[in-house]
Amino acid sequence: MTDPTPPDPEPTDAELAAARAAVAHVPPVPPSLTERHVAAAMAVYDDALETANREQAGDAPPPPVPIRRPSRTGRVLVAVAAAVVLVAGVSVLASQVGRTDENTQVADEGLADSGVDTGERSTVDGGGPPTEEQTDQAVSSTTATSPAVAPTVAPTVAPDPEYDGVPVWLGTAQDAAELRTRALTAAGPNFDPFRWGTDDSGSSPTCPADAPILLLGRGRTAGTGAEVLTVVVRSLDPPVVEVLDATCRPLP
Amino acid sequence: MADGETDDRALVRAANGGDRQALDALLRRQHPAILTVCRRLLGPDDADDAAQEALIAIVRGLGRFDGRSQVSTWCYRIATNACLDELRRRRRRPSEPSPPEALDSHHPSSGPSGDRVDIDRALQHLPIEFRVAVVLRDLCGLDYDEIAETTGAAPGTVRSRIARGRAQLAVHLREPDGPPERRSPGGDPRANQP
Numbered sequence: 001m002t003d004p005t006p007p008d009p010e011p012t013d014a015e016l017a018a019a020r021a022a023v024a025h026v027p028p029v030p031p032s033l034t035e036r037h038v039a040a041a042m043a044v045y046d047d048a049l050e051t052a053n054r055e056q057a058g059d060a061p062p063p064p065v066p067i068r069r070p071s072r073t074g075r076v077l078v079a080v081a082a083a084v085v086l087v088a089g090v091s092v093l094a095s096q097v098g099r100t101d102e103n104t105q106v107a108d109e110g111l112a113d114s115g116v117d118t119g120e121r122s123t124v125d126g127g128g129p130p131t132e133e134q135t136d137q138a139v140s141s142t143t144a145t146s147p148a149v150a151p152t153v154a155p156t157v158a159p160d161p162e163y164d165g166v167p168v169w170l171g172t173a174q175d176a177a178e179l180r181t182r183a184l185t186a187a188g189p190n191f192d193p194f195r196w197g198t199d200d201s202g203s204s205p206t207c208p209a210d211a212p213i214l215l216l217g218r219g220r221t222a223g224t225g226a227e228v229l230t231v232v233v234r235s236l237d238p239p240v241v242e243v244l245d246a247t248c249r250p251l252p
Numbered sequence: 253m254a255d256g257e258t259d260d261r262a263l264v265r266a267a268n269g270g271d272r273q274a275l276d277a278l279l280r281r282q283h284p285a286i287l288t289v290c291r292r293l294l295g296p297d298d299a300d301d302a303a304q305e306a307l308i309a310i311v312r313g314l315g316r317f318d319g320r321s322q323v324s325t326w327c328y329r330i331a332t333n334a335c336l337d338e339l340r341r342r343r344r345r346p347s348e349p350s351p352p353e354a355l356d357s358h359h360p361s362s363g364p365s366g367d368r369v370d371i372d373r374a375l376q377h378l379p380i381e382f383r384v385a386v387v388l389r390d391l392c393g394l395d396y397d398e399i400a401e402t403t404g405a406a407p408g409t410v411r412s413r414i415a416r417g418r419a420q421l422a423v424h425l426r427e428p429d430g431p432p433e434r435r436s437p438g439g440d441p442r443a444n445q446p
Contacts, residue, residue: 009423010419011418011419011422011423011426012422015423015425015426016418016419016422018422018425019418019421019422019425020390020418022370022371022374022425023292023371023386023387023391023421024390025371026284026285026288026391027284027288028284029283029284029287033287033300034280034283034284036304037279037283037287037300037303037304037307038276038279038283038307040304040307040308041279041304041307041308041311042272042275042276042279042311044308044311044312045272045275045311046272048311048312049270
């Protein structure tokens with residue numbers, strides 16, 4: 001076969017040396033990247049250690065938890081339902097904590113009468129202190145949409161230049177290990193593979209686009225098709241971490 | 253280097269004995285070079301995942317390290333295999349941009365990572381078997397026999413790939429937008445034996 005491309009001029013010794021030097025150069029690595037990669041590997045080590053200890057103790061592991069990926073329509077429905085319930089939950093919380101102008105006005109009148117701030121809601125919105133039923137509903141809706149696990153560690157989320165400014169979770173390996181343990185506990189011991197370190201915010205159909213995110217395992221939908229477990233950092237103050245399954249549904 | 257190797261072996265021994273801190277230290281020592289290997293072989297897009305896989309493979313295979321090679325050499329082999337696995341996955345993806353074009357978007361004209369991306373981009377123009385040979389020799393410092401063992405090629409083939417790879421790389425660095433490749437990158441050197 002004839003090669004239509006004319007031969008390149010032979011590189012000089014200096015060019016060859018420069019090429020070798022360029023290949024050999026090890027650039028500095030962002031500490032956050034090292035942290036994430038090492039934390040993931042250490043988590044595998046810890047898992048293996050835990051499994052070995054369990055086997056030594058004679059504990060049989062529980063059966064695997066089958067994870068089924070729903071259709072795109074299903075995911076959309078889940079997302080919409082979650083958003084609706086979340087808004088409802090926020091409304092309930094707002095009605096418990098906040099005051100409208102009218103509330104404030106009536107409450108001010110009450111204050112004028114009694115001279116004491118009771119902290120109770122006004123009756124303008126048919127309110128009064130929440131009944132037990134209302135309280136139960138509020139707690140129930142909050143639990144259903146956000147089974148938040150408040151970690152003892154306080155994760156920090158910051159734009160990471162390594163990922164074009166996408167907010168990613170930053171923390172020590174110990175923090176990562178603790179959060180990961182919580183996720184493992186929530187998901188069951190046989191949900192595998194778990195892998196730390198890849199932020200996927202906005203690039204995965206299974207993840208909220210705007211959430212600061214910590215990802216355990218990465219679902220390569222066009223590649224390996226591996227299951228993922230996602231931990232979304234919903235709030236930093238107070239720290240609220242939500243554990244989602246591969247379909248972005250909150251794990252019970 | 254000898255001191256570093258002694259330290260590495262001590263860390264491996266300690267880690268195999270259950271010393272968690274030793275394993276953590278070992279991984280941190282090897283991480284920059286492993287990540288660089290992955291970036292050289294895959295470009296920046298998939299390198300992070302491959303480096304992650306490599307570290308996990310190191311943890312899983314630590315008990316099988318037999319001490320015949322340097323710890324770093326063993327780690328480089330694992331990283332190379334992780335990259336080749338990633339290339340196979342890349343080929344299976346339905347709509348994967350070709351590496352050189354994809355890398356162009358990551359090619360800042362200035363900035364701290366500009367040099368790195370330059371060499372990474374240039375390497376993506378080399379056939380994978382040349383790329384692996386050049387990286388294992390010039391970045392990892394493996395000798396011909398070690399590269400031959402890693403890639404499954406004959407030592408003479410390895411020597412030839414290194415020479416031709418270096419020459420092509422030097423030309424690409426001279427002319428970053430120069431002549432097109434005569435061979436498409438992305439193969440697996442382990443599936444292309446002489």
